[in-house]
Amino acid sequence: MGIFGITGATATLGVAGYAGVSQLTKPAPTPTVETEQVQASDVVAFDGIHQAGIATPAQSNVVLTAYDVAGTAGKAEIAAVMKAWTLAGRALTTGSSMEGDPDISTGSSTASLSITVGVGATLVEKIKAQRPGALVDLPAFAGDQIDPLRSGGDLVVQLCADDPLVLAQADRVLTRLARGILRVRWQEQGFGSTGARKDGRTGRNLMGQLDGTNNVTTSALAKAGPIWVSDDGPAWLAGGSYLVVRRIRMLTEQWDQTNKGQQERVIGRTKDTGAPLGSKLESDFVDLEAKNPDGSLTIPADSHVRLAKPASSAENMMRRGYSYRGAVLPDGSVDQGLLFLAFQKDPSTSFIPVQQRLAAHDALERFTLTTSSGVFAILPGVSAESDWLGSALFS
Numbered sequence: 082m083g084i085f086g087i088t089g090a091t092a093t094l095g096v097a098g099y100a101g102v103s104q105l106t107k108p109a110p111t112p113t114v115e116t117e118q119v120q121a122s123d124v125v126a127f128d129g130i131h132q133a134g135i136a137t138p139a140q141s142n143v144v145l146t147a148y149d150v151a152g153t154a155g156k157a158e159i160a161a162v163m164k165a166w167t168l169a170g171r172a173l174t175t176g177s178s179m180e181g182d183p184d185i186s187t188g189s190s191t192a193s194l195s196i197t198v199g200v201g202a203t204l205v206e207k208i209k210a211q212r213p214g215a216l217v218d219l220p221a222f223a224g225d226q227i228d229p230l231r232s233g234g235d236l237v238v239q240l241c242a243d244d245p246l247v248l249a250q251a252d253r254v255l256t257r258l259a260r261g262i263l264r265v266r267w268q269e270q271g272f273g274s275t276g277a278r279k280d281g282r283t284g285r286n287l288m289g290q291l292d293g294t295n296n297v298t299t300s301a302l303a304k305a306g307p308i309w310v311s312d313d314g315p316a317w318l319a320g321g322s323y324l325v326v327r328r329i330r331m332l333t334e335q336w337d338q339t340n341k342g343q344q345e346r347v348i349g350r351t352k353d354t355g356a357p358l359g360s361k362l363e364s365d366f367v368d369l370e371a372k373n374p375d376g377s378l379t380i381p382a383d384s385h386v387r388l389a390k391p392a393s394s395a396e397n398m399m400r401r402g403y404s405y406r407g408a409v410l411p412d413g414s415v416d417q418g419l420l421f422l423a424f425q426k427d428p429s430t431s432f433i434p435v436q437q438r439l440a441a442h443d444a445l446e447r448f449t450l451t452t453s454s455g456v457f458a459i460l461p462g463v464s465a466e467s468d469w470l471g472s473a474l475f476s
């Protein structure tokens with residue numbers, strides 16, 4: 082983003098001093114675009130009842146960072162960071178320049194950058210007497226090998242954009258603004274298919290499947306349910322959601338030794354078109370009753386889609402995952418897989434029961450290994466200029 086020839090919207094974001102409340106109560110200055118135009122289609126609105134990056138279309142790349150509160154920093158210091166992040170969020174997502182901007186993405190568009198901030202149970206318990214019932218610790222699922230240092234955290238920031246440099250810029254700015262107050266606990270980076278994103282197609286994951294077909298629809302997301310916290314949750318979270326993060330390694334050596342037919346039966350959909358087995362189109366209904374001529378189930382009993390399919394609307398999740406490729410492991414294979422990100426109203430009625438079914442019976446489990454995990458309460462959006470992220474929690 083950098084400068085772009087935009088003036089009039091320079092947010093003052095000193096490293097030592099955070100932007101004060103006074104700046105938040107003033108209307109945000111309107112950026113004046115002088116030369117290079119920031120295309121409206123490249124901008125995902127930062128402000129709104131819900132934070133962006135949940136119901137807004139998934140961009141091609143993600144950087145997910147968990148932070149812990151450093152040293153003795155308390156509520157007032159965290160509130161200052163949240164105010165600074167709110168101002169920076171508005172500036173970064175509209176391509177406005179900021180003091181101390183590292184200029185990594187100068188000349189790039191805003192690339193549909195979205196910024197989504199959440200809090201972990203460890204932080205909520207420090208601030209409030211008790212955590213909301215839905216901010217659960219996930220149980221240990223059969224087969225998990227969780228690295229605690231790459232799991233959990235006091236806060237999480239999901240940055241999504243169609244340009245990795247834009248993400249690098251936003252990550253640097255936000256982390257620097259929190260210096261001395263928050264320290265990075267872990268970070269994950271992920272990607273999807275840029276071609277599929279451009280054409281509005283379902284992208285493939287690193288097992289070669291079309292992934293993301295049956296998801297909560299945009300029209301359903303516009304309504305109060307199924308993934309938003311409403312009046313039945315704590316007031317500070319109304320309009321928010323819960324994010325479950327799972328870093329799921331794909332055991333590609335084993336997977337690549339299976340043939341296409343076996344792979345399709347593991348998922349319950351064809352690889353080429355993504356159609357449910359026995360159907361023609363990706364969009365066809367997943368008919369769990371369908372039988373082969375020999376009487377066996379067309380979509381196998383242990384297939385992923387059969388077991389993952391929500392048993393009721395309480396199990397609905399908005400899956401917004403990304404592929405990741407990371408380090409070379411000691412055995413010479415590459416650590417790669419799915420950064421599973423799912424937004425929901427209550428993980429205890431959605432992710433947990435679904436994952437319990439998968440862990441017990443899913444044929445896909447033989448080819449995956451979950452290595453990190455986290456649950457975060459995703460804060461409501463900011464819908465007034467004077468508002469800031471987490472104001473109802475940290476005030």
Ligand code: HEM
Nearest residue numbers: 290291292293294295329367386389390391419435436449
């Ligand atoms: C569906 C892959 C993990 C929940 C699917 C589909 C694929 C897939 C290819 C079919 C296309 C679609 O509808 O999106 C994977 C892979 C995983 C993984 C490769 C791990 C590496 C999970 C986990 C959960 C989950 C951990 C939740 C606990 C779902 C749900 C559906 C689905 C809810 C839609 C089922 C339906 O209603 O048809 N997954 N998945 N998946 N998956 Fe996964």
